[in-house]
Amino acid sequence: MILNLFPTFIAMILAVNLFINSGFLPAILEYLRPFLSFLKIPVEILPLAIIRPISGSASLAYLNNIYSTHGPDSFLGLLGSVMQGSTDTTFYVISLYFGSIGIKKIRYSLIAGLFADLIGIIASIIVVNLLFN
Amino acid sequence: MVNIIWFTLILIGIGYSFFTNNLELANTTIMESANVSLDMLFKIFPAVALWMGLTKIAEESGLLTKMSKKLTPFLSKLFPEIPKGHESLGLIASNMVANIFGLGSAATPFGLKAMTSLQKLNKKKDTASSSMITFLVVNTSGLTIIPTTIISLRMMYGSVNPTRIVLACIISTFFSTLAGIIIDRILRRRYKD
Numbered sequence: 001m002i003l004n005l006f007p008t009f010i011a012m013i014l015a016v017n018l019f020i021n022s023g024f025l026p027a028i029l030e031y032l033r034p035f036l037s038f039l040k041i042p043v044e045i046l047p048l049a050i051i052r053p054i055s056g057s058a059s060l061a062y063l064n065n066i067y068s069t070h071g072p073d074s075f076l077g078l079l080g081s082v083m084q085g086s087t088d089t090t091f092y093v094i095s096l097y098f099g100s101i102g103i104k105k106i107r108y109s110l111i112a113g114l115f116a117d118l119i120g121i122i123a124s125i126i127v128v129n130l131l132f133n
Numbered sequence: 134m135v136n137i138i139w140f141t142l143i144l145i146g147i148g149y150s151f152f153t154n155n156l157e158l159a160n161t162t163i164m165e166s167a168n169v170s171l172d173m174l175f176k177i178f179p180a181v182a183l184w185m186g187l188t189k190i191a192e193e194s195g196l197l198t199k200m201s202k203k204l205t206p207f208l209s210k211l212f213p214e215i216p217k218g219h220e221s222l223g224l225i226a227s228n229m230v231a232n233i234f235g236l237g238s239a240a241t242p243f244g245l246k247a248m249t250s251l252q253k254l255n256k257k258k259d260t261a262s263s264s265m266i267t268f269l270v271v272n273t274s275g276l277t278i279i280p281t282t283i284i285s286l287r288m289m290y291g292s293v294n295p296t297r298i299v300l301a302c303i304i305s306t307f308f309s310t311l312a313g314i315i316i317d318r319i320l321r322r323r324y325k326d
Contacts, residue, residue: 018146120309
């Protein structure tokens with residue numbers, strides 16, 4: 001079974017690493033900064049929200065980064081913790097679970113999974129603002 | 134469809150590296166990726182093997198049937214098309230229990246086995262069934278009540294109160310899981326099997 005997973009796995013890691021190492025995300029976020037500060041969403045948290053559904057290890061690495069620069073008890077640290085804790089790696093789980101049994105047509109699963117993540121991210125921003133601010 | 138997304142990520146990655154004159158980095162990333170994934174696979178393999186073995190024990194000792202019976206009223210509402218007492222219900226229940234306690238590495242083997250078991254009920258083998266999608270949505274919506282990994286990470290970074298985030302996590306997980314179940318119900322009706 002592990003061997004069946006390897007091709008899926010290798011492609012996912014390749015895609016995630018290429019995307020993250022290219023520095024595309026920070027460049028895009030610079031453009032969004034004024035809009036986000038209007039909504040009172042810290043820009044620093046956005047990469048976590050975007051990487052989180054794609055890769056668990058990459059988002060944990062980013063959370064590590066937030067903890068070490070801002071501290072785990074800072075507002076960003078708390079928000080990152082809650083965001084990480086209340087969402088999951090939707091792309092990864094869908095690829096892995098469907099890949100293992102040879103499902104090609106995934107129908108509406110991605111939309112539903114990402115919608116749940118989006119609500120989780122919004123809920124974590126609201127809840128952290130209410131509880132800790 | 135997922136393949137398209139992975140492909141887009143690769144395209145953006147290479148495209149942007151080219152655009153910023155950083156193709157060297159993209160090159161090394163490609164070369165390293167195979168090694169990195171093999172390393173990761175070796176790292177998760179023992180855990181998966183161990184939990185696969187434990188799920189076998191849990192299955193044969195009747196623990197799975199017991200757990201699934203407790204969760205049955207809830208699960209049969211969520212998965213009306215799965216026949217009562219089918220093995221997949223026990224596996225789904227175990228996956229949920231592992232997820233609730235934040236044991237991601239334990240949840241995956243249960244989840245993979247649940248998928249194999251749901252595939253036996255599936256009529257079109259290359260297309261996801263409604264029960265598979267419901268299972269995935271509930272699974273990926275978080276479901277964690279005790280985020281073990283995050284608490285230990287916060288501890289590592291010297292937090293004065295590592296568990297301070299638990300209540301906030303439970304509240305937002307509740308909303309994301311609820312949203313997942315609601316959208317799944319809506320889409321399920323729209324795209325009938």
